[in-house]
Amino acid sequence: MSSALPPSLAANPRLGDWLRVRPGGAAKDGSAQEGGAQEGGAQEGGAQEGGAQEGGAQEGGAEGGAAGGGFVEVWPGKVELGQGVLTALAQVAAEELDVGLGRVRMMPAVTGLSPDEGYTAGSMSVQYSGAALRLVCAEARGLYLAAAAARFGVTEDKLTVADGEFGAPDGRATSYWELADDDLLDRPATGSYPPKPVSAYRLVGTSVPRLDLPDKIAGRPRYAHDLSPDGLCYGRVVRPPARGATLTGLDTAAALALPGVLTVVRDGSFLGVVAEREEVVLLAADRLRAGAVWDRRPTLPDAADLPAFLVGAAAETTVLAETTVLAETTGSAEAGEPPAPGRVAASHEATYHRPYLAHASMGPSTATALARADASASASASGDGRASDTDGASASSGATGNRDQGGGQDGPRLRVWSHTQGVYQLRAELARALRLAPGDITVAHVAGAGCYGHNGADDAALDAALLALAVPGRPVQVVWSRADELGWAPFGAAAVVRLAADTDPAGDVLSWRHEIWGNGHSTRPGSNPAGPAALLAAEHRAGGADIEPAAEPPLARGGGAGRNAVPPYAFPAYQVVNHRLLEMPLRVSALRSLGAFLNVFAAESFLDELAAAAGRDPVEYRLSGLADPRARAVVEAAARRSSWADWTPAESAGHGIGFARYKNSAAYCAVVAEVTAVTEVRVRRLTIAVDAGLIVNPDGAANQVEGGAIQAVSWTLKEQVRFDRYGVTSDTWETYPILRFSEVPAVDVELLPGGGHPALGIGETAQGPVAAAIGNAVYDALGVRVRTLPLTEENVVAAMEA
Amino acid sequence: MDNERGGAPATVLVNGQCRAVNTEPDTALLYVLRNHLGLKGTRFGCGLGLCGACLVLVDGQPAYSCDLPLWAVRDKEVTTVEGLGTPRLPHPVTRALIAGQAAQCGYCLSGVIIAATALLKRNPDPSDTEVRAALDGNLCRCGSHNRIVRAVLAAAAELRGEA
Numbered sequence: 001m002s003s004a005l006p007p008s009l010a011a012n013p014r015l016g017d018w019l020r021v022r023p024g025g026a027a028k029d030g031s032a033q034e035g036g037a038q039e040g041g042a043q044e045g046g047a048q049e050g051g052a053q054e055g056g057a058q059e060g061g062a063e064g065g066a067a068g069g070g071f072v073e074v075w076p077g078k079v080e081l082g083q084g085v086l087t088a089l090a091q092v093a094a095e096e097l098d099v100g101l102g103r104v105r106m107m108p109a110v111t112g113l114s115p116d117e118g119y120t121a122g123s124m125s126v127q128y129s130g131a132a133l134r135l136v137c138a139e140a141r142g143l144y145l146a147a148a149a150a151r152f153g154v155t156e157d158k159l160t161v162a163d164g165e166f167g168a169p170d171g172r173a174t175s176y177w178e179l180a181d182d183d184l185l186d187r188p189a190t191g192s193y194p195p196k197p198v199s200a201y202r203l204v205g206t207s208v209p210r211l212d213l214p215d216k217i218a219g220r221p222r223y224a225h226d227l228s229p230d231g232l233c234y235g236r237v238v239r240p241p242a243r244g245a246t247l248t249g250l251d252t253a254a255a256l257a258l259p260g261v262l263t264v265v266r267d268g269s270f271l272g273v274v275a276e277r278e279e280v281v282l283l284a285a286d287r288l289r290a291g292a293v294w295d296r297r298p299t300l301p302d303a304a305d306l307p308a309f310l311v312g313a314a315a316e317t318t319v320l321a322e323t324t325v326l327a328e329t330t331g332s333a334e335a336g337e338p339p340a341p342g343r344v345a346a347s348h349e350a351t352y353h354r355p356y357l358a359h360a361s362m363g364p365s366t367a368t369a370l371a372r373a374d375a376s377a378s379a380s381a382s383g384d385g386r387a388s389d390t391d392g393a394s395a396s397s398g399a400t401g402n403r404d405q406g407g408g409q410d411g412p413r414l415r416v417w418s419h420t421q422g423v424y425q426l427r428a429e430l431a432r433a434l435r436l437a438p439g440d441i442t443v444a445h446v447a448g449a450g451c452y453g454h455n456g457a458d459d460a461a462l463d464a465a466l467l468a469l470a471v472p473g474r475p476v477q478v479v480w481s482r483a484d485e486l487g488w489a490p491f492g493a494a495a496v497v498r499l500a501a502d503t504d505p506a507g508d509v510l511s512w513r514h515e516i517w518g519n520g521h522s523t524r525p526g527s528n529p530a531g532p533a534a535l536l537a538a539e540h541r542a543g544g545a546d547i548e549p550a551a552e553p554p555l556a557r558g559g560g561a562g563r564n565a566v567p568p569y570a571f572p573a574y575q576v577v578n579h580r581l582l583e584m585p586l587r588v589s590a591l592r593s594l595g596a597f598l599n600v601f602a603a604e605s606f607l608d609e610l611a612a613a614a615g616r617d618p619v620e621y622r623l624s625g626l627a628d629p630r631a632r633a634v635v636e637a638a639a640r641r642s643s644w645a646d647w648t649p650a651e652s653a654g655h656g657i658g659f660a661r662y663k664n665s666a667a668y669c670a671v672v673a674e675v676t677a678v679t680e681v682r683v684r685r686l687t688i689a690v691d692a693g694l695i696v697n698p699d700g701a702a703n704q705v706e707g708g709a710i711q712a713v714s715w716t717l718k719e720q721v722r723f724d725r726y727g728v729t730s731d732t733w734e735t736y737p738i739l740r741f742s743e744v745p746a747v748d749v750e751l752l753p754g755g756g757h758p759a760l761g762i763g764e765t766a767q768g769p770v771a772a773a774i775g776n777a778v779y780d781a782l783g784v785r786v787r788t789l790p791l792t793e794e795n796v797v798a799a800m801e802a
Numbered sequence: 803m804d805n806e807r808g809g810a811p812a813t814v815l816v817n818g819q820c821r822a823v824n825t826e827p828d829t830a831l832l833y834v835l836r837n838h839l840g841l842k843g844t845r846f847g848c849g850l851g852l853c854g855a856c857l858v859l860v861d862g863q864p865a866y867s868c869d870l871p872l873w874a875v876r877d878k879e880v881t882t883v884e885g886l887g888t889p890r891l892p893h894p895v896t897r898a899l900i901a902g903q904a905a906q907c908g909y910c911l912s913g914v915i916i917a918a919t920a921l922l923k924r925n926p927d928p929s930d931t932e933v934r935a936a937l938d939g940n941l942c943r944c945g946s947h948n949r950i951v952r953a954v955l956a957a958a959a960e961l962r963g964e965a
Binding site: 479710714 | 830855884931933937938940941947
């Protein structure tokens with residue numbers, strides 16, 4: 001049966017790994033929630049005090065939950081990134097179990113305890129984790145129902161289930177909590193208990209408020225930055241002044257002279273310091289920086305001509321996709337062959353470019369790590385300092401005096417609290433970097449600020465681990481500076497896309513070619529198990545090696561650089577070619593939507609160019625090429641809702657449309673943008689229509705779509721990583737500006753009815769269509785096609801003058 | 803805090819209480835609040851006063867605590883997000899943000915609450931444009947801006963007794 005199970009459930013089939021029924025303590029108050037978390041696993045640590053740690057990871061039940069009875073712990077492998085996924089998954093669990101949402105505790109992902117569901121990424125959590133939990137909870141409900149029926153000597157169909165209580169016809173009642181028995185769920189999922197039909201849903205499909213937001217909004221400690229275990233000390237890393245710089249000399253005296261500096265750690269060109277107080281460690285890091293001598297050399301390409309570098313660099317060329325079958329929709333000649341010369345009325349070509357983009361989280365990357373008191377430093381950098389001459393020893397015991405002696409002789413050698421997107425993947429990479437066994441390390445998830453992909457979270461975990469191994473028994477918290485967050489975290493990859501098409505006399509596409517130059521998009525931990533550890537500090541340590549350029553995942557898994565490069569239109573012939581760069585001057589990794597952002601911007605801009613050349617309306621032109629009714633429906637909805645047909649042309653104003661189905665397999669999204677532009681572009685309004693099939697939480701989904709859209713406006717209008725031959729120069733909010741409140745457009749999101757279709761990932765669906773809609777609106781306003789992102793005054797003027 | 807190492811005794815008036823801390827006079831107020839006093843609601847974002855995550859009220863005016871030395875708030879009244887409302891009765895701005903689900907990651911919001919509170923004190927009936935102008939020093943990366951603006955306008959209406 002397990003072949004029918006969703007992938008993450010097939011890989012982690014034991015029901016009890018996903019779900020635990022807990023009697024008692026269900027009263028909805030803070031203490032009950034904390035209790036649930038403490039016996040969980042984030043707490044594994046010794047790094048506990050107050051609510052931050054458990055609070056940070058665990059999402060308690062909804063308002064006004066159960067009084068008395070019990071609760072269920074749900075252990076998804078997915079993590080909360082600010083996208084609201086734990087609330088949506090809680091709805092799925094409560095729905096299938098027939099318990100109130102107040103009885104569901106969403107537990108943090110912790111290695112060794114949670115199922116390994118891979119990364120929380122790629123708009124897949126509700127689609128896949130939701131599918132797994134649905135089956136787990138349906139089966140758990142069935143098993144408990146059978147136990148209740150056996151107790152009462154009745155058949156299961158005679159029992160009612162409401163808020164976890166099983167009622168018999170004669171008035172007798174029992175409940176999950178009364179029957180709670182871990183043995184019941186100590187078995188593999190069979191997938192043979194059918195989940196509820198959509199028509200029976202009462203919680204799924206409703207806009208339940210986010211479980212985690214009240215604390216986060218009110219300023220209560222919920223973030224990884226807020227962890228404050230007993231004995232906490234503070235670490236900072238001094239990064240090289242340039243890419244590829246090596247540390248050739250170091251004077252530590254001034255840093256070590258500060259009160260409460262515990263140690264300086266140097267390992268090759270990795271340099272860090274640990275102190276009792278954060279204000280001291282900041283000063284110590286400054287002094288260390290001043291005392292460091294580096295050998296710098298230029299390693300980066302000419303930023304002024306980045307497209308030329310991308311197109312000219314050594315690359316591996318692959319045909320990602322091409323037509324190989326008869327294009328039935330048009331009845332044309334065999335696809336893949338060039339169209340008959342007689343039919344080609346015009347040939348078109350255009351080239352588009354995006355710069356490197358920063359994830360630019362509001363909260364810089366952080367991690368807290370604790371090495372067991374007896375852990376030798378052999379795995380780590382060597383400490384070059386001295387213990388605090390005050391009372392470091394007693395502080396150490398303070399760290400371990402908390403709950404489970406985390407710093408003592410028991411438990412793993414290293415514990416790490418991180419806002420990583422994948423606790424198991426990070427653990428494996430830390431183990432490789434530190435030459436430890438994975439079982440020697442525990443990684444627990446604690447919420448960070450929104451990350452939008454692979455930012456510095458994992459890197460910070462190795463930073464903290466290296467410093468913690470130099471002060472065993474003391475938890476060490478590392479927080480990156482803003483400059484390091486904007487300058488050293490992985491970037492979204494720069495790329496060039498060249499499009500070419502032949503059209504017939506009516507302007508319809510006969511053949512289409514989409515060619516991409518750029519780096520692969522994911523250098524996440526685990527993406528290259530044969531290569532060097534993909535963590536920043538591992539590059540800088542003695543004997544370290546550069547993180548290798550990413551491979552290109554297959555399109556069937558969504559692709560990377562090639563994501564959304566396959567046209568969704570019924571073109572008779574097309575070819576998609578990727579030139580994957582074999583060098584990586586700036587480290588890049590997954591940024592929300594990967595290659596789709598540029599591919600959709602380019603393809604949907606180019607499509608508009610073809611429509612304009614044919615004198616056809618952009619909406620009509622798209623609809624004429626879209627066969628999928630769901631695709632047509634979002635384009636029509638966005639046009640209707642934005643009153644596309646009633647647009648009144650005005651000086652310096654324009655509107656434009658963009659469409660994509662994210663990954664060609666997730667949610668459908670069409671966007672109409674309205675802009676004003678002279679040389680500076682302002683986006684006034686976005687009208688967005690999305691079909692994501694079954695939507696678990698409509699308000700949460702709309703929030704994700706709108707948020708993604710506004711972020712895409714920021715990328716499209718303003719964002720560009722700047723660098724010279726040595727390093728990144730856009731390392732403040734002044735040099736890397738993002739969209740501000742006064743610049744944010746009105747956003748109108750329409751979620752189309754799911755029509756009984758399964759859930760489709762929604763979190764990244766708007767990124768590409770928004771960029772395309774803006775570019776097309778700018779053309780409508782100015783009559784100028786700006787093909788280089790961002791659409792700054794500089795690039796608009798350059799396009800005008802071209 | 804039990805991990806004081808060095809530093810010098812000082813006092814700071816936070817959320818109506820006079821608190822003793824042991825740190826240098828030039829320590830940024832942010833670290834005093836977060837580490838010495840355990841008030842984690844004020845957040846580090848950039849350290850340069852450019853993002854608004856660390857905003858607090860100093861004598862009622864918004865101030866960036868990340869680059870404000872402790873000595874500069876001597877004899878002044880500091881209010882953090884924890885000092886606005888209580889868990890049982892959150893501040894109207896906080897309440898409106900929660901009611902409007904005006905967040906994704908939430909990291910920027912305590913600074914937003916401080917800026918919005920200061921705005922509503924000097925302008926109880928702001929326009930949409932005025933709210934945006936008042937929040938222009940607060941960066942949000944998740945794209946929650948429009949929900950935040952609507953929530954601040956809702957809080958303003960409530961504070962005026964219109965809701």
